[in-house]
Amino acid sequence: MVQMNMVSSLNNALDLLMKEDPNVVLLGEDVGKDGGVFRVTDGLLDKYGADRVIDTPLAESGIAGTAIGMALAGLHPIPEIQFAGFMFLGFSQLINHASRYRSRTRSTLKVPMVIRTPVSGGVRTLEHHSDSPEAYYSHIGGLIVVEPSNPYDAKGLLIKAAHMQDPVVFLEPTKLYRLFKQDVPESMYEVEIGKAAQVAEGDKLSIITYGTMVPVVKDVVAKKNVSADIIDLRTINPLDEKAIITTAKKTGRVLIVHEASLSFGAGAEIAARIAEKAMFDLEAPIMRVGSASFPYPFPGYEQFYIPNALKISKAIDKLLSV
Amino acid sequence: MLSKVFETSVNYLQVLDENGKLDPSTAPKDLDDKKVIDMYKLMCFARSLDAKVLSLQRQGRAVTYAPLIGQEGEQIGSAYAMRKQDFFVPNFRQHGVYLARNFPIDTFALYWKGFEEGGIIPKDSHAFPVIVPVATQIPHAVGVAFAQKYKNTNAAVVTYVGDGGTSEGDFYEGMNFAGALGLHVIFVIENNQWAISVPRTQQTAAKTLAQKAVAAGIDCMQVDGNDAIAVYKAVSDAINNPEKKPMVIECLTYRMSLHTTADDPTKYRPDSAVEAWKPKDPILRVRKYLQDKGAWDDAKQSAMEDEQSKIISAAVEKSEQFKPDPKSMFQNVYSFMPDVLKEEFDDAVANNFWQG
Numbered sequence: 001m002v003q004m005n006m007v008s009s010l011n012n013a014l015d016l017l018m019k020e021d022p023n024v025v026l027l028g029e030d031v032g033k034d035g036g037v038f039r040v041t042d043g044l045l046d047k048y049g050a051d052r053v054i055d056t057p058l059a060e061s062g063i064a065g066t067a068i069g070m071a072l073a074g075l076h077p078i079p080e081i082q083f084a085g086f087m088f089l090g091f092s093q094l095i096n097h098a099s100r101y102r103s104r105t106r107s108t109l110k111v112p113m114v115i116r117t118p119v120s121g122g123v124r125t126l127e128h129h130s131d132s133p134e135a136y137y138s139h140i141g142g143l144i145v146v147e148p149s150n151p152y153d154a155k156g157l158l159i160k161a162a163h164m165q166d167p168v169v170f171l172e173p174t175k176l177y178r179l180f181k182q183d184v185p186e187s188m189y190e191v192e193i194g195k196a197a198q199v200a201e202g203d204k205l206s207i208i209t210y211g212t213m214v215p216v217v218k219d220v221v222a223k224k225n226v227s228a229d230i231i232d233l234r235t236i237n238p239l240d241e242k243a244i245i246t247t248a249k250k251t252g253r254v255l256i257v258h259e260a261s262l263s264f265g266a267g268a269e270i271a272a273r274i275a276e277k278a279m280f281d282l283e284a285p286i287m288r289v290g291s292a293s294f295p296y297p298f299p300g301y302e303q304f305y306i307p308n309a310l311k312i313s314k315a316i317d318k319l320l321s322v
Numbered sequence: 323m324l325s326k327v328f329e330t331s332v333n334y335l336q337v338l339d340e341n342g343k344l345d346p347s348t349a350p351k352d353l354d355d356k357k358v359i360d361m362y363k364l365m366c367f368a369r370s371l372d373a374k375v376l377s378l379q380r381q382g383r384a385v386t387y388a389p390l391i392g393q394e395g396e397q398i399g400s401a402y403a404m405r406k407q408d409f410f411v412p413n414f415r416q417h418g419v420y421l422a423r424n425f426p427i428d429t430f431a432l433y434w435k436g437f438e439e440g441g442i443i444p445k446d447s448h449a450f451p452v453i454v455p456v457a458t459q460i461p462h463a464v465g466v467a468f469a470q471k472y473k474n475t476n477a478a479v480v481t482y483v484g485d486g487g488t489s490e491g492d493f494y495e496g497m498n499f500a501g502a503l504g505l506h507v508i509f510v511i512e513n514n515q516w517a518i519s520v521p522r523t524q525q526t527a528a529k530t531l532a533q534k535a536v537a538a539g540i541d542c543m544q545v546d547g548n549d550a551i552a553v554y555k556a557v558s559d560a561i562n563n564p565e566k567k568p569m570v571i572e573c574l575t576y577r578m579s580l581h582t583t584a585d586d587p588t589k590y591r592p593d594s595a596v597e598a599w600k601p602k603d604p605i606l607r608v609r610k611y612l613q614d615k616g617a618w619d620d621a622k623q624s625a626m627e628d629e630q631s632k633i634i635s636a637a638v639e640k641s642e643q644f645k646p647d648p649k650s651m652f653q654n655v656y657s658f659m660p661d662v663l664k665e666e667f668d669d670a671v672a673n674n675f676w677q678g
Contacts, residue, residue: 027485034519057525058456058517060487062478086455089490124436126386126414127454263662292666296654299385300436304648304676311675 001183006176009151009184010040010116013158014078015215016188018048024162028063028080037082038118038177044152062176064090064115068097071113078100078162080119084171085128090115091132091136098167099142111167114158119147120212120259122175122306130174131296132211132260136267137169138237145236146193147171149214151182153234156191163190169263171236173212196240198247202227205253205319208244208270210234213257220312226320236266241273248274252283253319259306262290284322289315332532333558336546340602350555355617361402362608362618364392367630368418369605371427372392373633375417379583380670383642384611385436388415392548392578393514395604398422399553400510400573403561404480410449410653411463412480413456415512419482423447427637437646448477457487460509467505471566476558478506478561486517488531497538500568508560509535509570513547514577519590534571545607547573548604574604648676 004012017024026041032055036040045053048266056063060081067077081087087094101111121130138145142165148154148291154172161168196208204226209217210233221228229247233240248254254274256267267288274286289307297305337348372391378384391398397418404410410419425447433440433452441451450466453459463481467552470477483493488511500507511531515522528534535542545556553573560569576599580587612618652659652667659667670676 024413029517032519035589037518037584055520058488058520059489059491061491062489089455089458089492124385129453167413170490209377262666292651292670293663294651298436298438298440300646301438301648301651304646304651304670308675310677311670311673314673314675 002186003181004151004155004184005178005181006151006154006172007038007040007178009155010158010172011042011044012184013043014041015047017078017162018052020046020188023231024078025054025070025075026078026080027056027067029056029058031055031080036080038174040116040172041080057118059203060086060089060157061093062257064093064098067099067113067115068093068111071111072101072109076162077113077248079113079115081115084117084119084131084133087115087117087133094137094143094167094169095140099140102166103142110165114161114168114170116170116172116216118174118177119171120134120173120175121296121302122212124302125174127298128255130302132258132291134171134236135260135265138266141237142167143237144168144181144193144232145171147173147211147236148314149173149176149211149232150233152184153191153197155184156189157193159188160190160193164193170195171211175212176215191234191294194235194238194240196243197232197234198229198243199232200228200230202229203251204228204253205316206231206251207255207257208233209257210236212259216309217257217312220309220316224313224316226316228316231252235319239269239273239275244270244273245277248278249281252281253322254282255287255289255315255319257289257307257312260290261293261295263290263293265290284319287319330533330536332530332542332544334544335552336549337555338549338607338611340548340607343565343608344504344551344611344615348555349551350558352649353551355612355615357402358551358612359617361554362612363397363604364398364418364422365550365605365608365625368394368398368421370627370630371421371430371634372417374638375431376583378638379434384431384434384644385583387434388582389512389579390415390417392599392603393512393552393575394418396510396512396545396547396553396573396575399444399550400480400557400571402550403554403557404478405561406446406448407475407477408448408561409463409466409477409479411466411479412450412452413459413482413484413487414452414454415484416452418481422639423449425449427634428640431638431641433646435641437644438650439644451589456583457490457492459482460492461499463507464503465497466506467500467507468503471505477668478566480508480510480557480561482510482512484517485511485513485515485522485525485531486520488518489525489555494534494538496610497535497540497568501538501540504564505566505568508557510557511570512575513572514575516577516581516591518581520586522589530572532570532572540568540570542570542572544574547560548602548607548655550604550608556589575604598648
């Protein structure tokens with residue numbers, strides 16, 4: 001075990017994956033000599049060479065599309081898009097192709113790749129550097145969407161994602177990159193994809209969350225000293241419906257918290273599934289906390305946009321008062 | 323049969339060399355001392371403003387900032403060539419152009435303090451707000467040019483892209499649209515040799531970036547981007563072209579500092595690479611030229627610096643008075659306030675979420 005932050009645990013995962021499989025290649029803007037703008041790929045160019053760690057031209061559609069071609073031809077690319085806001089320039093390649101090659105060829109072709117990008121805000125960055133795009137990529141189907149909230153999960157999920165034969169959108173919360181360290185094994189291990197983690201157990205209510213909101217929710221629940229199930233989804237698509245329905249039936253009160261804007265977000269999908277499958281076990285209406293329903297603002301306003309502890313705390317009070 | 327169906331070449335223009343020597347054979351015909359002094363003052367102004375915002379950022383009083391230092395020649399030269407009616411469609415490092423277009427400095431400072439109010443463009447600036455995703459503003463410039471043609475306004479459109487940005491699809495699409503639709507767009511490529519850590523030589527196998535215009539069927543040239551007078555001439559000729567043709571102008575310059583304040587160039591380039599460009603400084607050579615002619619001296623320099631520093635300080639001070647009102651986030655999403663959004667707003671006010 002070594003104390004690692006999320007950047008070092010992801011770097012460690014990439015190192016192990018490249019050592020294990022010569023078909024794993026990294027590509028992206030500044031991933032080589034610079035080691036990535038957040039240093040997630042630091043040191044890998046020196047270790048594995050420029051044939052496997054490729055500083056690409058500045059073109060996101062090119063990065064996503066080239067990775068798809070590599071994957072179709074037997075490699076296992078792990079492209080990096082510098083910020084989630086810039087991944088929309090490669091959106092067409094992911095939505096139109098990465099998600100569909102398998103179905104359009106009845107599984108005779110596959111797209112094994114993991115496209116990584118930093119997501120979400122809270123670190124005072126410029127426009128397009130703070131988006132939370134998980135719902136877009138989940139909505140199409142055919143793309144696995146993963147978002148870790150701690151260094152241990154980040155490493156295990158990335159390794160699992162790269163061991164799969166599917167396209168995975170791997171979302172890394174910028175704010176959590178260096179927020180805290182954890183004991184992380186230096187060896188290879190997997191964290192299951194499609195399975196949520198229960199990070200706290202309680203019986204008064206259930207809080208379903210993921211990404212940047214996990215540490216905030218944990219903190220609020222600890223300070224309020226309220227008995228809550230806290231579920232960290234870890235995978236947005238496919239959802240761990242079993243974990244969601246189980247906790248909803250157990251406590252009868254559900255709060256869903258995410259940083260992405262509220263309207264048409266992942267919370268809507270979770271709430272709908274609970275309404276369909278656990279409605280008569282509920283004691284109160286399902287509640288959601290998210291950012292306001294408009295694009296992420298400039299950094300001077302983000303403090304008014306991201307759900308804060310007060311907003312989550314009031315939602316808990318309201319839910320318990322019904 | 324094998325025959326040649328197409329051939330092309332790319333010209334390079336320099337008027338003022340790094341020693342401040344002017345080549346009269348290529349100098350713009352309308353050049354006089356007043357114009358050179360105007361451009362010189364604007365370049366100095368841009369450099370001082372750049373240093374000020376950088377220092378604000380280092381003190382935590384501004385957000386991530388993209389320094390301009392070293393690129394004042396191409397920005398002021400091109401901006402000075404623009405006529406009042408022309409439009410300017412920027413990316414995120416256009417500080418010099420904004421300044422030359424009389425964009426209010428306190429508004430500019432507000433952008434770099436992280437507020438949308440920094441994107442409020444005075445109508446007579448004929449400018450658009452900062453655009454961050456690389457090259458995505460280029461098709462907008464094409465659309466703005468179409469509107470000028472449609473309305474017969476006699477306005478040209480100048481847009482900017484870095485060396486890295488010329489790899490983006492939007493750059494190629496924009497050039498091709500401008501060529502196909504015959505629109506008066508001038509694409510200024512600010513080739514500062516670095517796309518964060520990726521050097522120009524790794525960005526493309528093309529020998530020049532200017533030649534990318536050839537595939538779109540539009541004219542192109544390469545200019546010494548640290549020679550404001552050459553850039554002025556190239557852009558001025560393109561703007562005043564009676565045929566109102568699109569044009570690509572590649573300015574060779576150098577990013578003397580950081581990509582942004584989040585960047586650490588020691589990871590990927592030696593200091594000696596930067597040193598080699600110091601003698602080519604765009605400001606130094608114009609000062610030499612003016613001083614050799616007796617049109618500039620130390621007294622004028624210090625008077626100018628005092629004046630510019632006062633203007634910058636007053637503007638920054640004004641920008642620091644700004645207090646963000648979260649209501650403005652909700653009021654500017656649509657042309658009206660949908661009920662769902664109003665509910666979110668009312669909920670935030672009723673519960674004091676913004677005080678948390």
